[in-house]
Amino acid sequence: PNLTGAASAAEGLAMAVEVDEGGEAEEAAQADEEVPELLELIDEVESASEEELPSVLVKIGIRLRASPKDRDLLSDFEGINQIADILNKSNWQGEAMLAFCRIMPEVCRTSLVNRACLRETGFLVATVKMLKKALDTKDEHVLLAG
Numbered sequence: 001p002n003l004t005g006a007a008s009a010a011e012g013l014a015m016a017v018e019v020d021e022g023g024e025a026e027e028a029a030q031a032d033e034e035v036p037e038l039l040e041l042i043d044e045v046e047s048a049s050e051e052e053l054p055s056v057l058v059k060i061g062i063r064l065r066a067s068p069k070d071r072d073l074l075s076d077f078e079g080i081n082q083i084a085d086i087l088n089k090s091n092w093q094g095e096a097m098l099a100f101c102r103i104m105p106e107v108c109r110t111s112l113v114n115r116a117c118l119r120e121t122g123f124l125v126a127t128v129k130m131l132k133k134a135l136d137t138k139d140e141h142v143l144l145a146g
Contacts, residue, residue, distance in 0.1 A: 035062050037067075037070075038060070038070045041063060042077050042078070045083055050094065053083075057103055065106050071110065071111045072111055072113050074114055074117075075116075076113070084121035087100065092129070100123075101127060
């Protein structure tokens with residue numbers, strides 16, 4: 001099937017994000033104290049099991065919100081490729097895929113490099129297929145994550 005139009009729409013949705021100005025400074029301070037640096041989290045992705053990956057992805061989302069200038073490190077240091085490899089092994093399904101969808105606004109915001117990397121690794125097409133399947137089966141849990 002031709003997913004190009006749907007993929008473009010999904011990419012547009014990933015870029016459309018509301019910013020909560022009030023809590024950002026507080027969240028950034030909390031992340032600096034509790035969440036490892038992005039390069040450490042990329043290393044954690046490499047060694048994480050399928051069960052551990054969702055919690056690592058949540059930490060990546062928190063770190064990206066707290067340190068937006070680090071966003072491109074995800075593609076520069078193969079983080080997105082490592083995540084995509086793990087998700088591909090699970091057929092782009094499961095809690096790790098849903099967790100990755102939830103942090104997508106932080107991954108994509110202002111980063112053309114990350115958006116291109118997501119497209120190249122197959123994440124974008126996999127997300128569109130996942131959302132279509134969820135719509136067809138009326139799986140609200142998956143739809144809300146995507």
